[in-house]
Amino acid sequence: MADYEPLILAFCCHYCAYAAADLAGSMRLQYPNNVRVLKLPCTGKLEVNFILAAFERGVDGVFVAGCLEGGCHFLEGNLRARRRVERAKVLLSEIGLEPERVEMFNLSSAQGPRFAEIVNEMTTRLTELGPSPFRPPRGAEEGVREMTIQAEANLINTTSECR
Numbered sequence: 001m002a003d004y005e006p007l008i009l010a011f012c013c014h015y016c017a018y019a020a021a022d023l024a025g026s027m028r029l030q031y032p033n034n035v036r037v038l039k040l041p042c043t044g045k046l047e048v049n050f051i052l053a054a055f056e057r058g059v060d061g062v063f064v065a066g067c068l069e070g071g072c073h074f075l076e077g078n079l080r081a082r083r084r085v086e087r088a089k090v091l092l093s094e095i096g097l098e099p100e101r102v103e104m105f106n107l108s109s110a111q112g113p114r115f116a117e118i119v120n121e122m123t124t125r126l127t128e129l130g131p132s133p134f135r136p137p138r139g140a141e142e143g144v145r146e147m148t149i150q151a152e153a154n155l156i157n158t159t160s161e162c163r
């Protein structure tokens with residue numbers, strides 16, 4: 001597909017990855033603008049079905065970015081998230097989607113350049129894989145926006161149950 005540009009949803013923890021994304025913006029680092037960031041209090045709040053819901057809404061890839069291992073503000077949230085990402089990879093394969101469409105990363109709040117690198121890395125990977133077969137011809141962007149608003153309003157924007 002000639003004009004294909006992957007749409008990526010990034011689940012970022014408030015303390016590290018989201019701050020790194022912010023820093024990348026303040027540093028005016030160049031990275032593709034095809035990533036939509038959904039802030040979580042901790043990646044431990046992530047559930048496998050949030051990842052599946054994103055694909056259902058038509059994103060081409062998802063990444064989860066949490067604090068460095070050993071640095072999670074809720075102790076083991078990022079380790080739990082990694083296990084859930086692994087589980088999501090298995091489920092994606094079962095429904096015929098490449099497991100490489102979802103990935104987990106760890107970074108500190110000072111790693112703005114690393115955040116930009118991750119977006120570039122995922123964009124290259126997803127460009128090579130091509131569009132998700134679940135991507136609607138139109139409206140994926142709208143679905144992601146809706147999911148973000150819904151999440152922020154009531155789904156995952158609490159600090160409870162991060163573990």
Ligand code: FES
Nearest residue numbers: 013042066067073
């Ligand atoms: Fe960042 Fe838990 S607080 S991953």
